[in-house]
Amino acid sequence: MDKELFENGGNKAFWHTTSHIMAQAVKRLFPDVKLAIGPATDSGFYYDFDTDSSLTGEDLPTIEKEMKNIIKQGYKIERFELSRSEALELMKDEPYKIELINELPEGEIISFYKQGEFVDLCAGPHLERVSEVKAFKLMSVTGAYWRGSEKNKMLRRIYGSSYPDREMLDARIKELEEAKMRDHNRLGRELELFTTSEYIGQGLPILMPKGARVIQILQRFVEDEEERRGYQLTKTPLMAKSDLYKISGHWYHYREGMFIMGNEDDKEVFALRPMTCPFQFQAYLSKMRSYRDLPIRYGETSTLFRNEASGEMHGLIRLRQFTISEGHIVCTPDQLEDEFRGCIDLANFMLKAVGLDEDVSYRFSKWDENNKDKYIGSQSEWEQVQNTMREILDHIGIKYTEADGEAAFYGPKLDIQIKNVHGKEDTLITIQIDFQLAERFEMEYTDADGTKKFPYVIHRTSIGCYERTLALLIEKYAGALPTWLAPVQARVLPISEKHFDYAKKVEEELKRNGIRVENDGRSEKIGYKIREAQKQKIPYMLVVGDKEAENNEVAVRSRKEGDKGAVSLSDFIAMIKTEINERVN
């Protein structure tokens, strides 16, 4: 297969064939393994095997060697079809294949692909010959549940990738290595933004002064912008009695995600809050509300606690304690669309401000009709609110995908998704329509006709969870955060001790102007100081020596563009202030 065909959709068949070659090699080396499934992915392929004997990373080189053999043998790949009974007979020693065959609908063509001695149940398509696979690499061995359900047996999954030529594979490997260099979990620690402690526990990061500073800047930015948009800030408790969660339904629908303090027989059982909604609802409930009061927009910089399973935590992306730019809008049905639009507009404003707007996709997250117990509310209510949400989304005209079973237990969501450096997708921002909790909490308003009505509630975040957003910003900018967000914006680098006094003066002048500045007063050579500042990704290095001290100047070095030459101190201050105020990314 040539490069062009590969890049224009041929890659799936290419990868799929490579997964068959791998399965063939595994079968030759470990005849007792049972085959599960082996599809192509976005960047390669995997195959799941069931084996009781060991199959670990150490086996990968042996498997790769056998794959090379198979490719050298150059088998032609042949497709053939069988009746259901013939298919079952052929696959009689492969229990997973039998399960798959039995589940194929009546009348469906049952096709197989054969290369040498290896035959696999498969819909195809495939390459014509195994020898077309010119370059491949097995990446890792991991576990994966059969059919993706934790109730089933865990199988052994081998990931790999392959290409029509060596250069493409090398390019891919290089890309993966570069991604690793951008990994926030590595860079964030290296740049002293955060750390962890095994004494504190998993999913509980310690934000170091520099990381805390970035989050503080983001928080102030968000709180100010929300105030401008008519939000009122609340500050509500981090925990509550179980009674609160019983009304909201968290006690029954979100229990395994909560940290609960005390036993059932204790008089009062408390729980750390996993969400802010029931708390802000109490603010709404504190007095009578009229339709004239609506919409009410509450915002809060809200710390939440969720008892994630131990294997789920990841850097600053999945945590047990995190702080979110939380908010709830209580509104009338007439106001719903405008308010929803306002939320999307705010989210997009934030994404654009931090430079992530090009990297996101929208997902309309619906409930799972086959799993109604997970949700509150009736089928017709869900259908109605989902239709409403779809109408709003279509009016706004954003492009979105639909996902079943991704809704919150109280309503559908618009999720703004983003991929991390490893290609894994996470939700950055979510906007949800809730048609259930207002009623549960008896949050009424008096309408113009004097009757009591239940409002809609929009649950939303404007910039998401600060820790996660920070993680994605680190990855986006490879640690070199835009000047307005950088924990240190400039560092003064005196050339020798003679220039310490002037350096101090420059430092103070910058501080007076609200610029976050450091002063490298060590007796090191200038090259060394530059190297360190550069490694710490400080936006501006200000070299000061005799010339600068004499003329009240600084020699500006940008981390991006290198030496920019000397400018007057006041000009530099004006320049960096403009860059900060305009939030240049």
Next chain:
RNA sequence: GCUGGUAUAGCUCAGUCGGUAGAGCAGCUCAUUCGUAAUGAGCAGGUCGCGGGUUCGAGUCCCAUUACCAGCUCCA
């Protein structure tokens, strides 16, 4: 929670067959006072993640545990 892997100095990593711990960088001291990505010399630094076990003897082998990594499941 599950599968696989990892854990040695602040960081990156050596450590052979089980025989009593090593480098580079960082740190500290001294010298150097330097013009755009590493000045030199010296010093100090480790209960080998934590707890058991096997052994005359464990960084090394076994068990358990904590944390981290990749993935699954789950989610902001």
